[in-house]
């Protein structure tokens with residue numbers, strides 16, 4: 542695994558995306574940073590993280606996705622990899638909040654931002670960004686977030702975490718070739734609030750109640766509404782309120 546360690550950068554995802562335009566960059570090249578000045582979150586949001594304390598990493602994944610219908614597959618692979626690493630470290634009550642937030646005790650421990658570039662030959666190159674709250678302990682302004690240190694009372698070596706996560710992503714990518722449906726099941730079984738009534742907000746800022754039934758092959762959330770219809774939402778169309 543080629544590891545590029547940076548002190549500060551705007552965004553490790555942007556850095557790795559720029560670097561990956563050189564085709565010779567090896568698969569699973571990783572960029573880490575101690576601090577990001579323009580960390581990016583999902584849906585154009587920001588990712589803020591106390592400097593030096595947390596995991597900020599981006600991994601290059603090539604030759605896994607072959608068309609845009611498959612982009613959610615990588616989200617499954619990465620969220621399961623992160624989930625399993627946390628379980629192996631005995632972090633309790635881990636689940637995945639659709640599409641790929643990692644929670645413990647209903648608080649966010651890690652977020653994933655996957656950015657795909659389609660090359661001129663049609664191949665897809667992905668930059669998988671992972672932000673994980675590791676050794677930060679002050680979350681007074683962020684009631685919905687927590688960290689490995691807060692939950693376990695221990696501190697963690699960030700480089701060891703990087704290695705564990707990348708190895709687990711590689712394992713899952715291999716496993717996907719033979720057992721994709723098992724990984725879909727693992728993903729669904731790990732989903733936060735599946736099968737229970739919960740509040741959502743739609744694009745028009747209207748709140749409604751629904752029950753998560755599943756996730757479609759392209760990653761849309763399938764929600765059973767009070768009128769017994771099942772509606773599919775993509776990430777821009779719905780917000781879970783919890």
Ligand code: BTN
Nearest residue numbers: 552554580581582583652670672
């Ligand atoms: C989210 O939950 O909104 C996704 C957060 C992803 C944050 C990571 S930190 C490393 C990588 N570089 C970025 O700019 N963002 C991702």
